Amino acid sequence: MKKIAFITASPMTVKAFLLPFIKEIEKSYEIHVISNWHGDEDFLPANVKMIRIQIQREPSIFDDLVSLIKLVGILKVEKYDIVHTFTPKAGFIGQIAAWLSRVELRFHTFTGQVWATQTGFKRFLLKSLDKLTASFTTSVLVDSPSQQSFLIKNKIVTAVKSGVLGKGSISGVNLSKFQFSQEKRDNIRAELQLKDGEFVFLYAGRLKKDKGIPELLSAYRNVAKKVSAVLVIVGADEDGLLSEVNHTDGVIFCGFTDDIVAYFSAADLLCLPSHREGFGNVVIEAAACGLPTLASLIYGLSDAIVDNETGVLHQVEDAADIEEKMLNLCQNKELLKRMSERALKRVHSEFSERLIVDEFIKFYEHEQSRLSQ
CATH class of the missing domain: 3.40.50.2000 (Glycogen Phosphorylase B;)
Structure with missing residues (x-):
């Protein structure tokens, strides 16, 4: 052997x-x-x-x-x-x-x-x-x-x-593990005391500057002035960014979790404004739960996402572009639904x-x- x-x-x-x-x-x-x-x-x-x-x-x-x-x-x-x-x-x-x-x-x-x-x-x-x-x-x-x-x-x-x-x-993605759960969605939204109809942006990963956290917070602050939305952040702080996170109204920091599927199920859009990624496995894991992604137009993520079909790509390190696309997506539920369906279909056919x-x-x-x- x-x-x-x-x-x-x-x-x-x-x-x-x-x-x-x-x-x-x-x-x-x-x-x-x-x-x-x-x-x-x-x-x-x-x-x-x-x-x-x-x-x-x-x-x-x-x-x-x-x-x-x-x-x-x-x-x-x-x-x-x-x-x-x-x-x-x-x-x-x-x-x-x-x-x-x-x-x-x-x-x-x-x-x-x-x-x-x-x-x-x-x-x-x-x-x-x-x-x-x-x-x-x-x-x-x-x-x-x-x-x-x-x-x-x-x-x-x-x-x-x-x-x-x-x-x-x-x-690839374990499709028996990563799948939408209405029960988990309801439980997390209740635990976070979210209002009915409140839009949930989700960031899942390490808190680092080169993951685009500063520009995501900047974009979210402006979006939150115009629509009812929260930004949920799941992950460990590695660059001392927690202070800025905690001082941004509407941001809910949840730390590390063993059940990321619950947060994928509870969210309406995953945000990944990273400056560099080899691929971005979190994108296809979210897609398996029917969650589309807004992410940076960089190598790796451009393979994980089909732009304007399974998600949306924004210019890297561009808070204004992130803001514009966050706002557009949370105000266009039909577009988001189509992206959710296409993302789910693609992950089953190409990334299992x-x-x-x-x-x-x-x-x-x-x-x-x-x-x-």
Whole structure:
């Protein structure tokens, strides 16, 4: 039985995105998952081996070198047939380690570029690290066609060496989990003490400046002067933005939730004014619940949304454009309903978890077949 090592800096990446793949192939492969395990995770199948190694998210030459040495030791002992890395730091260290250990098949999945919105030396450095990561792989997966084009244009990957699973996304959407619930809608709206007919804008994700939170708040403040609407924010504050959130009338901050479906069901429009996204899985998860999205016109999101059909795209970092489109959508219920129906139909036909998992298996089979030729 062939052996696969999945390597990622965060166990949450495994839980959120890799489980469907692991559960599908665990009977055909011996699977090890190398990550910063804390010891209390229990979501992996029983026969999947967990290997703990410290991989820092932030740059640290000494710590990264220690991680690299330890990883090379593990890979040489285990003798994997495939090493597949996720997240930037794990990709960089993992691919070097796999190359040094002479692993035959080395895959990395790109899920967005931090450097896309950076300038100067920091952009050059981070871009160079991504380019090095790609150079050590045998093949690269990218989670959206437009991101693949962006990486090719920036000479990080080549068209021959890179690919996308289906129409995009990391692992698709679990359609049995993500679906509209009238009961959850009623419960959340009652819990938040919303008025009948009050329009609900929703932001779901980390609170960061490069997620567009400042311009979303600015746009919402003007919209709220003209219509009865609230902005519900679900997620953890990572950039110290909570003070501005709490001082904006009509904004309801709910923090992190384990039941995002309840909020998708309760909302009328998802807002994602991000400055950079590899794909934007939250968009298709919301779509599976019949919730259309207003989002930035950037690579990744332009694949997750068909503009003016399954959602609306606005100019990036443009509060005035966000405001205009928020106002238009909340005043045009028929348009919103059509977008909801089209978004739901599209996610079922193009982004189901089953479809993306099948594409993942085809990719593995193709790469192994190509190696044996």
